[in-house]
Each structure stands twice: as C-alpha cells, then as structure tokens.
Amino acid sequence: MAGSSDNTQKIFSRIFLGVVVLALSGGMLLYLVPTGPGDTQMSTDAVAKVGDQTITVAEIRQQLNQIKQTNQVPPMLEPYYAQRILQQLLLQKEMEYEAGQLGIRVSNDEIADRIKLILPAAFNGDSPIAPDQYASLVQSRTQMSVPQFEEMVRQGMLQEKFQKLVTDGISAGPAEIQEEFVYRNQKVKLDYAYIKPEDLQSKITVDDAEVKAAYEKNKARYQVPEKRVVRYGILDVNQIRQSMQISDDQLKAQYQKNIQDYQVPNRVHVEHILLMTVGKPDAEVEEIKKKAQDILNQAKKGANFEELAKKYSEDGGTPGNPGSRDKGGDLGWIVQGQTVPEFEKAAFSLPKGSISDLIKTQYGFHIIKIIDKEPAHTKPFDEVKESIRAPLLLSEADKQAGDIADKLSQAIRQSNKVSLDDLANQYHLSVGETRPVAATDPLLELGNSTQVKVSDAIFQLRQGELSLPLQTDRGYLVLSLKQILPAHQGALEEVRDKVVADLKQEKASLEAHAKADELTRRTKAGEKFDAAAKALGLEAKTSDDFARSGSIPNVASGKQLGAAFQLKTGDVGTPLSLGANWLVYKVVDRQEPKPEDFDKQKKEITDSVLQNKRSIAFEAFRTALEDRLKKEGKLKLMPEKLRNFGQAG
Numbered sequence: 001m002a003g004s005s006d007n008t009q010k011i012f013s014r015i016f017l018g019v020v021v022l023a024l025s026g027g028m029l030l031y032l033v034p035t036g037p038g039d040t041q042m043s044t045d046a047v048a049k050v051g052d053q054t055i056t057v058a059e060i061r062q063q064l065n066q067i068k069q070t071n072q073v074p075p076m077l078e079p080y081y082a083q084r085i086l087q088q089l090l091l092q093k094e095m096e097y098e099a100g101q102l103g104i105r106v107s108n109d110e111i112a113d114r115i116k117l118i119l120p121a122a123f124n125g126d127s128p129i130a131p132d133q134y135a136s137l138v139q140s141r142t143q144m145s146v147p148q149f150e151e152m153v154r155q156g157m158l159q160e161k162f163q164k165l166v167t168d169g170i171s172a173g174p175a176e177i178q179e180e181f182v183y184r185n186q187k188v189k190l191d192y193a194y195i196k197p198e199d200l201q202s203k204i205t206v207d208d209a210e211v212k213a214a215y216e217k218n219k220a221r222y223q224v225p226e227k228r229v230v231r232y233g234i235l236d237v238n239q240i241r242q243s244m245q246i247s248d249d250q251l252k253a254q255y256q257k258n259i260q261d262y263q264v265p266n267r268v269h270v271e272h273i274l275l276m277t278v279g280k281p282d283a284e285v286e287e288i289k290k291k292a293q294d295i296l297n298q299a300k301k302g303a304n305f306e307e308l309a310k311k312y313s314e315d316g317g318t319p320g321n322p323g324s325r326d327k328g329g330d331l332g333w334i335v336q337g338q339t340v341p342e343f344e345k346a347a348f349s350l351p352k353g354s355i356s357d358l359i360k361t362q363y364g365f366h367i368i369k370i371i372d373k374e375p376a377h378t379k380p381f382d383e384v385k386e387s388i389r390a391p392l393l394l395s396e397a398d399k400q401a402g403d404i405a406d407k408l409s410q411a412i413r414q415s416n417k418v419s420l421d422d423l424a425n426q427y428h429l430s431v432g433e434t435r436p437v438a439a440t441d442p443l444l445e446l447g448n449s450t451q452v453k454v455s456d457a458i459f460q461l462r463q464g465e466l467s468l469p470l471q472t473d474r475g476y477l478v479l480s481l482k483q484i485l486p487a488h489q490g491a492l493e494e495v496r497d498k499v500v501a502d503l504k505q506e507k508a509s510l511e512a513h514a515k516a517d518e519l520t521r522r523t524k525a526g527e528k529f530d531a532a533a534k535a536l537g538l539e540a541k542t543s544d545d546f547a548r549s550g551s552i553p554n555v556a557s558g559k560q561l562g563a564a565f566q567l568k569t570g571d572v573g574t575p576l577s578l579g580a581n582w583l584v585y586k587v588v589d590r591q592e593p594k595p596e597d598f599d600k601q602k603k604e605i606t607d608s609v610l611q612n613k614r615s616i617a618f619e620a621f622r623t624a625l626e627d628r629l630k631k632e633g634k635l636k637l638m639p640e641k642l643r644n645f646g647q648a649g
Helices: 002-026 057-070 077-104 108-118 131-142 144-166 174-185 199-201 208-217 238-244 248-257 281-301 305-314 341-349 382-416 421-426 454-460 492-524 527-534 564-568 595-631
Strands: 048-049 053-056 187-195 229-234 266-276 330-335 362-374 430-433 474-486 576-578 581-591 636-638
Touching: 048 057, 048 077, 048 576, 053 057, 053 077, 057 077, 077 144, 077 595, 108 144, 108 199, 131 144, 144 595, 174 595, 187 199, 187 281, 187 362, 187 492, 187 564, 208 492, 229 238, 229 421, 229 454, 238 330, 238 382, 238 474, 248 382, 266 281, 266 341, 281 362, 341 362, 382 421, 382 474, 421 430, 421 636, 454 474, 492 527, 492 581, 595 636
Parallel strands: none
Antiparallel strands: 048 053, 048 636, 187 581, 229 430, 229 474, 266 330, 266 362, 576 581
C-alpha cells in the first residue's frame, strides 16, 4: 500500500502543485483574466460555500475527469481523489475571500510582467503576439483555454502573495541549522540479527491436539468456498503445429512478399582505435595527435590491432552502451549513413584487411582496420528459407486454429443442445476434466487467457451450457459445467493443511518475538552479540556505517532505526518490529559529523530548514483561516454530496 500511496501523492503533486509551476513556465498573455463577482446563490449540487463563492460536485467531477485522462484512477480511490480536489478548491476560495478582506490582489500589470519574464515567445519585441497564436500556444503547452490558464496563473500568484505575507518573517537560527547538520551527518554502525518467522516455520512441529484446538477456536476462519468441476475440450495449437507441413512454394511466396527484409545494404565490418579530443585545448590536441601517430605506426608494423585498441582506445562507452574498447575496437558491421562523414568515407573506400591513416572527426583521432566488406545484395532464398519456416508455421497454425474456433462458436450459438463430446469428435478436440476449483484457484494446465481468466469463465457458466471458445496460450477452450460443490463450513479433514499452516505461522511469530527479547536480554547482560545470536540459532551480521538517510539494505531504513542514533557505542536497542519480522541491534560505532563539512552544507541545509518551516507556517495559516471562516459562518461544507464518487454509474 505504501507504493500505491506514494504514486497517488505524486499524481496530486503534478496536478495541483505542479500546475502553477507549469503555468508559470508555460506562460500567458493578459487577454482575459476572469474577475467576475461569482455565484451569489447556493447551487443545488454545492459541496461547499466560501463567502459568495460555491464549489460544486460538477467542478470536482470535471477536475477528476481531467486527472483520469492521464492517470489510472481505480473506482475505489475516486472518493479520496474527490476529497483532495475539494481541499485544493477550498484553499483557492478561502484565499480569494481573505484577499478581498485584506485588499490583496494580483494586478494586470503584475501578471503582464510575469509573462514577459517567463514566456518571451509570446511577444514580438514589447508587443504581444496575435490572440489566435497565443491561444494556440496556451493550448499546446497546457491543454487549457486562455481564460482557464490565466485564471490558474492568477491564483498561483495570489497564493505566492499569501505565502510571502505569512512566511517573510521566518528565519533559520544557528541552533536549528546545527541540529539539522547533525541529524543528516551522524552515522552509526550496528551488529544486528534480523529474525523472520518464515525462517523458523520449517523447524516448528504441531501435534494433533494443537491442530484440533486451533481449528475449534478459529472454526469460522475455515470456510470452504464454492468449487466447480468442468469438463473441457481444448483445440491445442501445438498439436496443429506438429502435424502441419510448410511447402517450399509457401516459403517462396513468403520470401517474395517480404523481399525487402532480405536486402542487405552496402556494409563494412570495422575495428577502430579512438583518442578523444573533445573539449581539449589546441596544444593538447597536438600531443594527442602525436600519440595517435605512434599507435598507428605500431599497427602498420604488424602489432596486434585488438590489443592496441584495448590498451589505448578511449571508446569506453557509457552506461547501457559498453563501447568498443573492451572488444578490441570491434564496431561490428556498419552501413552508410550510420557514422560521421570522415569515418564513413575512409571505412567504405579502404580494401579488406587494410589499416587507415589517422582520421580526424569531431570526436578525435581514429585509426580504422577493415575486417570485412560486403556489397549491397539480396539474400538468396536458400540462405533464409529455414528462418522463414518457423514464423510461417506459427502463423499458419494460429490461423487454422482461429478458423476452427470460429466454426465452434457458430455451432454453439446455433444449438444449445450440442454436446461437448460431439464437438470434440467433429473438430478433434482433446477432452479432459478439471479438479474442483474455487474462483481464486489458478488453472495453469489450461493456459493463460488475455480475454478473461479461465476460473472466471468457469464461474460464469450455467448448468447445461457450453462456453464459447476461450483463447488461451495453449489454444482454444470450450467449457462445460459438470458439478457445483456449494460453499460450506470446512471439516477439519478438509482444511487441516490450512489449520496447520496458520498454527505454524502463529507459533513462528511468537518464537521470533521471544528470540528477539532473549537476544536483547543476553546482550544487555554482557554476552557477545554474535555468540548470543548463535546460541539462539540466529545469524549475527554487522552493517556498514549509515546515516538517517541510509539503511541496512533489505532490512530497515535509517528513519526506522532513528532510536539507534540516540544510543551510545555499546548500547543495545529495544527490539524493533518490522511487520512480522524483528530486528535486534547493538551500536558498535558512532561517527559524529565532521566540522569541516558544515560550511559545505550550510547553504543547502539553511534553505531546507527554511522551506520546511515556511511550509509548516503556511499550513498552520490555512488551517487557522478555515477554522475562523467556519466560526464566522463564511464557510459551509456539505461533504455528503461526495458520497456518489466511486460508485458505478
């Protein structure tokens, strides 16, 4: 759920907070800034009213639809999104109301000055571009109309004014900056044992009495869901492929149809050595040229070109592109138009086996060796026919299977009395029967379907019906319902495996907690951490030094281990619960921040502390404003109007 929450937060950051940044970076012209008096009557679908301004369900729905155009919003999350949209609209309306009370406004001149700063393309000199050009520019940058866009920018600038008003007096004191510096730069090193119940389960045993007692205590947990048994006929595509023959005439027809795929352009197989000159001063370029000439002389005298490339070439590549140096300078086959002109001219003019003179390009000095050359030609049929056979066989088998599936569909639609066995005999289907399956059980033996899960199709069947053919990666399935086993309270014999698994999991969780407490007790009593852990059947490890922003990989983050930073070297922490797992740790080393690092980090830390304090102050201002407006009767909320969000229809 944490990942889902983070994703949702990112979406709202883009839509609500980023939209002002987008507007300010995208630019606008002041052809129209709406400044109307607003609605004075309460709309029938109003969710909130601030002064004379209303927020309606329709407005929230419109913004939600805009979000859904670029982000998937599951129906279950629509109420959450609607609440977030309402909060943003409330902030806008509340600031509009308060601005009116305090005489704060964003003037047309202020907006025009902002436009000139952020969107030079909207002006020809000091004059704005034509209205239709501007409207097109706004639409392409923001997908908004000019009035919508300019109103969004005006609201953003109004919020800036309130933020300035609220936060101008805020500062970051030396003690706060020092505290943040320490917080960021303290490091600890821990001995630790990570105790996972799942690692203990294999050694846990349970007897019949325990199983029976656990079953009786939690009987309601062990309901057996409805299960179904179906007979099926499968048109197996693999069997069709195995029995199908592809003639040379078919292969030749496919070859001619896709002849362009077998055309090989003029190409040359090359190796090279590159000495880079990009960004180097002229004097250094001359030295590089001398070095390149010396390498060329070695190559011309018979030195191993690949070894020279590995030793001298600077074509080491980048992440995701390993370059040619480690491959002995081998660039593989290149075609015309693929490289810079100087390199291409030499590569395609030199004979096979030759080594070029120095070639200067925008990258530096190259030495090229021609490994092989191949003139433009079309690969002959005999050379490629086997590469055509396999994909053509797959295609023809799939087509034949699809044709048979169409005939199956037609037969099933024409008569609801046709039997599965008759269809199987007529269309050579393999017939089988499933085990009893619940709606959530996978049926991997029947293949996966991109249309609907096989188990879902089974639970949509009615007695006496045949399903239409269902395509899976095995072929086409026709299903027939044989038996329904109703849901019921599971007897112990039916659910014993589940009871045993749950009981072992429960005992393993208790044992993990007990081991964590016992390891902590022993270590605090003076036993060595690793010896105490070993005596309890646990593995002791030692972390690297890490800060609060770091972690013990795959165990815990620095934030989760915040208490460790408050301990002294040698102290043992309280066992830390991490979901079902437990972490026991001892501080083996502490590193205090280095004073010499303070000046390097001071500006960034100061900005961060200020930003955090300003955010807190502005949020406090917003909350206080909302509370006051409620008490004064200027803010009325009808949140029940949002109850339909997330419901079908």
